[in-house]
Amino acid sequence: MRWDVVxxxxxxxxxxxxxxxxxxxxxxxxxxxxxxxxxxxxxYKKGGHHFDVGLHAVTNWLRPGYKGPRVPLxxxxxxxxxxxxxLALEPQTHSYVIFGDARLRFSNDLAELTSEVSRLFPxxxxxxxxxxxxxxxxxxxxxxxxPISTRRMLSEYLSDPLLVDMLLCPLLYYGCASEHDLDWxxxxxxxxxxxxxxxCRPRRGVRQILDVLKDRYESLGGEMRRKSGVAELRxxxxxxxxxxxxxxxxxxxxxxxxxxGRVETARLRSDHPVETGRPGELAFTETLxxxxxxxxxxxxxxxxxxxxxxxxxxxRPDQPEDLSSGVICVPGNYAHQxxxxxxxxxxxxxxxxxxWVGLSGPAYDEQxxxxxxxxxxxxxxxxxxxxxxxxxxxxxxxxxVVKYTRHDHGAVYGSPDKVKTGRTDLSxxxxxxxxxxxxxxxxxxxxxxxxxxxxxxxxxx
Amino acid sequence: xxxxxxxxxxxxxxxxxxxxEDLSDVKxxxxxxxxxxxxxxxxxxxVMELRKRHQIEVPEAEYMELSTLAGCVKYLRPKFEAKAAxxx
Ligand SMILES: Cc1cc2nc3c(=O)[nH]c(=O)nc-3n(C[C@H](O)[C@H](O)[C@H](O)COP(=O)(O)OP(=O)(O)OC[C@H]3O[C@@H](n4cnc5c(N)ncnc54)[C@H](O)[C@@H]3O)c2cc1C
Numbered sequence: 027m028r029w030d031v032v033x034x035x036x037x038x039x040x041x042x043x044x045x046x047x048x049x050x051x052x053x054x055x056x057x058x059x060x061x062x063x064x065x066x067x068x069x070y071k072k073g074g075h076h077f078d079v080g081l082h083a084v085t086n087w088l089r090p091g092y093k094g095p096r097v098p099l100x101x102x103x104x105x106x107x108x109x110x111x112x113l114a115l116e117p118q119t120h121s122y123v124i125f126g127d128a129r130l131r132f133s134n135d136l137a138e139l140t141s142e143v144s145r146l147f148p149x150x151x152x153x154x155x156x157x158x159x160x161x162x163x164x165x166x167x168x169x170x171x172x173p174i175s176t177r178r179m180l181s182e183y184l185s186d187p188l189l190v191d192m193l194l195c196p197l198l199y200y201g202c203a204s205e206h207d208l209d210w211x212x213x214x215x216x217x218x219x220x221x222x223x224x225x226c227r228p229r230r231g232v233r234q235i236l237d238v239l240k241d242r243y244e245s246l247g248g249e250m251r252r253k254s255g256v257a258e259l260r261x262x263x264x265x266x267x268x269x270x271x272x273x274x275x276x277x278x279x280x281x282x283x284x285x286x287g288r289v290e291t292a293r294l295r296s297d298h299p300v301e302t303g304r305p306g307e308l309a310f311t312e313t314l315x316x317x318x319x320x321x322x323x324x325x326x327x328x329x330x331x332x333x334x335x336x337x338x339x340x341x342r343p344d345q346p347e348d349l350s351s352g353v354i355c356v357p358g359n360y361a362h363q364x365x366x367x368x369x370x371x372x373x374x375x376x377x378x379x380x381x382w383v384g385l386s387g388p389a390y391d392e393q394x395x396x397x398x399x400x401x402x403x404x405x406x407x408x409x410x411x412x413x414x415x416x417x418x419x420x421x422x423x424x425x426x427v428v429k430y431t432r433h434d435h436g437a438v439y440g441s442p443d444k445v446k447t448g449r450t451d452l453s454x455x456x457x458x459x460x461x462x463x464x465x466x467x468x469x470x471x472x473x474x475x476x477x478x479x480x481x482x483x484x485x486x487x
Numbered sequence: 488x489x490x491x492x493x494x495x496x497x498x499x500x501x502x503x504x505x506x507x508e509d510l511s512d513v514k515x516x517x518x519x520x521x522x523x524x525x526x527x528x529x530x531x532x533x534v535m536e537l538r539k540r541h542q543i544e545v546p547e548a549e550y551m552e553l554s555t556l557a558g559c560v561k562y563l564r565p566k567f568e569a570k571a572a573x574x575x
Contacts, residue, residue, distance in 0.1 A: 050535055096526050104504055104529060479528075483535065 037065020039459030059255030134224030306437025325409025
């Protein structure tokens, strides 16, 4: 059988692209190497408990009744023909950015952040208001523009380096693939996603979103094969002629859309192209604890707490983890109509992939245990010691991310060198997802939609 | 096929693309974009749904014929009738 489109990867971007294509009657096959779908935001069961891999926050909260310029979630609902009730997103209450004694509280109402800026940094208020107005101008993502330094742009609006670091911290953690600085266009997108629109999550976590996507895709006739890693893209005459699976099976397709990553996709090609993109350097560890007590009573009342120390370093650390900053997420603090049935707290730190990816066996377990203890000490300084209340602990490292998603270095946001057009030098091979430049749950879905539209549906008749 | 029937098929498509829009009082002569929250991606989807559901092709140069509901009816009705005639 010859497919119209083969999609590599059943993450958010691959599933969204698959839905668009299957809706318009393309014969689509999604190939996923892992046993489950979801990619970087998948789910698993351990110790009798169900967990999400990630999902601190779905960004871009869409207020019911919102009127105004088109925002990302509206586009996703419309393009995928999904009703908002199906994703069942519920908003956050509030979150924090904490640097030492400075604590900015923010919510899904930008006015709250503005008043916090005026309370803590009164001299910066005008600059912040101008900055947020500029971000409201919603530039449509332009293809292949030269990157502009955000730190330089911000210096036109803000002069206090602490405020700059505090505002950047959540944005970098939730979507920056490059070290130290990010592209201005990406900053604007993230500013709006996080501070203007804000955070939400479905009560059931990522399963809610993934069930909707997978059910929709399959009900439209799309096919998904799991444990079906792509081993090779056989290139002939400037195009992918065949897709070879690890089982040896060969499938053919008019178009191949890959969410495996830029460098990772190039490596699958039989013609071994010279790849100029760099693999990502930024990786994370994440530890989660099931607690016997509500985190709110332990000093953690925010949905998401970003913490750091000035000057804030956004780079691969020179030790296994950088505990000087991190993100704490308490899913139970979201404004869910019905409270969650367990108390969960998760914390993320930047990690050095080199320190983790090569380890195995007892050495790996020891290293993990050591850093979990250190992370607990760090968390305790922001609220209380969780140790007396811990019922279950799980953690994962860059090594885990490599194993389950095959992203080089376990770099969650992929290569710093994005390919905004999604094009490669082959006429029928395109990138979607992480390395096309849109990250996060919402970003990845948008990327899948945009790439399916641009490279398959636009030319179809 | 009556004008009303064609109009209903178009509104059905718009409803599927933008279920949050109130379509009970769409004014035929006013640009759809000026009374409904539709952007260029939504318009492309209208064209693609016409192809998918009714096998009607709208070349890009003629997209502007679809800017009002009355325009849609005027432009699409002969196409629907040609399809019906071909089936008969
Ligand atoms: C711990 C963690 C927490 C996160 N939290 C959030 C959050 O709270 N909010 C948010 O918005 N985002 C979050 N993210 C980021 C978000 O998950 C990702 O940006 C997004 O899911 C990326 O989707 P994608 O489709 O681009 O890529 P992926 O999800 O990586 O999908 C790529 C898929 O391709 C498959 N694949 C790779 N190579 C092959 C091959 N050769 N053959 C077959 N299949 C292959 C992989 O297995 C994978 O399933 C988090 C990520 C992590 C790791």
